[in-house]
Amino acid sequence: MIRAIALVDLDDTLFQTLRKCPAEVPPERLTPLGFAKDGSPLSYATPVQMRFLDWLAETTHLVPVTARSLDALRRAHIPFKAAVCAHGGVILNDESEIDAEWAAIVAGRAAEHRAVLDELVAAIAAEAALRDVPINARVLMEGDLALYALAKHADADADALFGVVDAAVPALPPGWTDHRNGNNVALMPPYLGKAHAVARILPGLRARFPDAPVIGIGDSLTDAPFMALCDFAMLPPRSQLAGGMFDAG
Numbered sequence: 001m002i003r004a005i006a007l008v009d010l011d012d013t014l015f016q017t018l019r020k021c022p023a024e025v026p027p028e029r030l031t032p033l034g035f036a037k038d039g040s041p042l043s044y045a046t047p048v049q050m051r052f053l054d055w056l057a058e059t060t061h062l063v064p065v066t067a068r069s070l071d072a073l074r075r076a077h078i079p080f081k082a083a084v085c086a087h088g089g090v091i092l093n094d095e096s097e098i099d100a101e102w103a104a105i106v107a108g109r110a111a112e113h114r115a116v117l118d119e120l121v122a123a124i125a126a127e128a129a130l131r132d133v134p135i136n137a138r139v140l141m142e143g144d145l146a147l148y149a150l151a152k153h154a155d156a157d158a159d160a161l162f163g164v165v166d167a168a169v170p171a172l173p174p175g176w177t178d179h180r181n182g183n184n185v186a187l188m189p190p191y192l193g194k195a196h197a198v199a200r201i202l203p204g205l206r207a208r209f210p211d212a213p214v215i216g217i218g219d220s221l222t223d224a225p226f227m228a229l230c231d232f233a234m235l236p237p238r239s240q241l242a243g244g245m246f247d248a249g
Contacts, residue, residue: 002212005205006060007084007198007230009218010034010068010076012181012239014053015045019156020182022046035075043076053078061209063201065194065218065226067179067186069142070098086140087179087188087222088197089147102200109191110145120149120169120187127168133160140186149187156183181220181240195225202229 008014015033025046034043045053056062057079065084066073070092073085083092089106091099121137128135134154139146153161158180165185172178175190202214216227219239227233237246 001059002061002209004060005209005212005214006056006062007065007214007216007226008056008062009220009223010064010066010073010078011043012219013217013236014049014078015043015076017043033077034072035077037071037075060215061205061212063205065198065216065223067194067222069140082201084194084197084201086142086147087186087192088194089142089145089192091197091201099200102197106147106191107145109189110147113189113191114139114146116173116189117146117149117187121151123168124149124151124165127164131160131164131167133157133164135161135164148189148192151185151187153183158183161185177222179220179222181222193225194223195229198226198229 012020021030021044029047030044031050032041032043033045034041036042062080063082063084064073064078064080067087068076068085070085070090073083081092081096082094084090085092091102093099117139121139124135124137128137135151136154137149137151140148140150151161151165161183162180162185169187172187177188177193179186179188205214213232214230215232215234216223216230217234218224218227219236219241221240224241235241
């Protein structure tokens, strides 16, 4: 029985890389849920996360809301049909088909910002080469759409990554978002963001499940805007979004 609508971030909420898994959980108790293109496991859920996922799947209309590309989302072994992915650049309907109207809107906006994305990536790559820091910077594509600039450090040195990005991009154009969480920097144009896509799908979900509470679940600062559109919000206590909220004082 559907008792609620759950809009759920994936990475670092329902699962995480092996490096981020709690040290007290033995590796044999972890469940691989996210996989690379070659089928090798990349992300794992703890037993508690698996129980949480099972509970969501059994009692809610579960809608992933993720930064993952559509391809990466489909390589996550979780139950879903509808979804928001690519930081809101793609919406899947209840038949797991791309929302064509939203895709057309995004395509028009994406074209306006492609030149700036290329400039940002080139600046980060040049600064990384100057400092001899192994950073992969690229424009994140979803099909033919250029959505945002993404930078990662080859050895997961977040401090070195942030130092390069800060030097290469001292200021973003007005309205842009600088999303940082772990070994990841995403520079996103103003039109892009999970909250924009969630605002599009929420009226239909509320009409389909009248009076069902909408629960937004996420871990990062850029999850907060979409969670604010919901009736309730949930977050892991040890997360970027939580900050020091739950530290013993």
